[in-house]
Amino acid sequence: MSSESHHATIIDGKAVAQTIRSEIADEVRHLFETYGKVPGLAVVIVGTRKDSQSYVSMKRKAFAEVGIKSFDVDVPEQVSEAELISKVHELNANPDVHGILVQLPLPKHVNEEKVLGEISIEKDVDGFHPLNIGKLAMKGREPLFQPCTPKGCLELLTWSGISIKGKKVVVVGRSNIVGLPVSLLLLKADATVTVVHSRTPDPETLVREADIVIAAAGQAMMIKGSWIKPGAAVIDVGTNAVDDPSKKSGYRLVGDVDFREACKVAGWITTVPGGVGPMTVAMLLKNTLDGAKRVIKW
Numbered sequence: 001m002s003s004e005s006h007h008a009t010i011i012d013g014k015a016v017a018q019t020i021r022s023e024i025a026d027e028v029r030h031l032f033e034t035y036g037k038v039p040g041l042a043v044v045i046v047g048t049r050k051d052s053q054s055y056v057s058m059k060r061k062a063f064a065e066v067g068i069k070s071f072d073v074d075v076p077e078q079v080s081e082a083e084l085i086s087k088v089h090e091l092n093a094n095p096d097v098h099g100i101l102v103q104l105p106l107p108k109h110v111n112e113e114k115v116l117g118e119i120s121i122e123k124d125v126d127g128f129h130p131l132n133i134g135k136l137a138m139k140g141r142e143p144l145f146q147p148c149t150p151k152g153c154l155e156l157l158t159w160s161g162i163s164i165k166g167k168k169v170v171v172v173g174r175s176n177i178v179g180l181p182v183s184l185l186l187l188k189a190d191a192t193v194t195v196v197h198s199r200t201p202d203p204e205t206l207v208r209e210a211d212i213v214i215a216a217a218g219q220a221m222m223i224k225g226s227w228i229k230p231g232a233a234v235i236d237v238g239t240n241a242v243d244d245p246s247k248k249s250g251y252r253l254v255g256d257v258d259f260r261e262a263c264k265v266a267g268w269i270t271t272v273p274g275g276v277g278p279m280t281v282a283m284l285l286k287n288t289l290d291g292a293k294r295v296i297k298w
Contacts, residue, residue: 008266009160011235013152016159017278021066024285028067031296039292040069041099041125041284042091046084046110047077052103059101062281068288071097081110085118092120098292099125101284122294125287127151128176136184144294145287150182152279153214153235154189160268162212162233165190170207172196172223172256173216178237182214203227215256225261233268237276 032038041063045056063070071094073087084106091100100123106112121129127136127147135143157164169191173179179195186193191212196203198217207213207227213234215223220240228234238256255272262269270276 006264008234008263008269011156011160011233011268011270011275013156013270013275014278016156017152017282020155020279020282021062021285024282024289025066027289027293031292032067035296037096037292037296038067038069039098039288040071040094040096041101041288042071042073042094042097043101043103044073044075044084044087044091045103046075046079046106049105052105056103059281059284062285063288066285068285069096077107079107079110081114084110084115088115088118092118092123095295097123098295099123099284099288101126123291125284125291127181127287133176133181133184136181136188139188145291146185146283147177147181148283148287149178149237149276149280150185151283151287152276153178153182153237154185155283156235156270156276156279157212157233160233162268164212167191167211168194168209169212169214170194170196170210171214171216172203172207173218173237175216175218178214178216182216182237186214213257217256219256220254221256221258223257223262225258225263225265228257228262228265230265231267232265234262234266234270235276236270236272239272239277 028038043056045052060070091097100119116128121131124132124145127145132143132145135141169186171179171183174195174197183193183195194206196206204227208229211232213232216237220242234257236255236257240254241251242254244252253273
């Protein structure tokens with residue numbers, strides 16, 4: 001079959017996320033009917049960054065859709081670290097809050113690590129508490145919560161019927177938010193994992209050997225079609241704005257993979273937007289529901 005006529009199967013993250021969200025809504029309804037309680041998620045947002053604001057408003061809309069109660073904690077940009085930590089402590093102590101999310105990035109004068117470390121491990125729905133990450137890294141241990149984006153990547157593979165066990169997987173990028181935790185999750189799922197990063201010589205050769213590619217480098221269209229092994233599954237986590245005068249906004253979003261080229265070679269591929277993004281929010285809802293079930297059904 002010529003590459004011109006070949007077209008990868010699109011992994012529709014939006015559709016998968018919608019199915020998961022309706023399952024969560026059913027479970028939330030059941031919790032309320034049985035115990036008279038609903039899951040609660042607190043979102044702490046510092047300052048007025050446009051991207052953070054829009055991301056958080058999208059999350060809040062998603063909570064309302066599935067019946068999760070949203071606790072909004074908006075604090076000014078100049079908040080002191082001590083004040084922010086005391087807000088986190090208040091939420092830790094609130095029995096109606098089952099998940100706490102601190103929207104990153106935080107202002108420069110606040111120590112991000114210190115603030116995140118203060119979130120109760122039982123409410124760490126982002127899965128970034130050092131204890132949760134530590135358990136994720138250890139064989140035979142399970143974290144209370146898995147980080148949302150990595151968890152969403154694996155869910156997309158599972159929903160598409162792509163087995164991970166024994167496969168060669170290349171993760172492009174080593175961030176604390178995606179690259180590192182997704183490589184740990186893949187190891188737990190019995191994949192053979194290679195992590196490619198900015199100091200890796202000849203990344204193309206390594207990527208070309210992969211049965212599954214997880215692209216999370218934050219570099220627009222860095223991975224070309226020629227880098228992809230024919231038939232491979234490609235999960236594109238990248239969200240990069242590139243100038244596009246034909247768009248009203250003046251830009252369009254692209255992934256870390258050159259989608260048009262990769263489509264002609266890959267077996268499966270996600271789109272940007274509409275691939276991993278909706279799954280991240282769905283996994284956040286799932287983590288909040290799981291945290292609530294541990295407490296409410298106790």
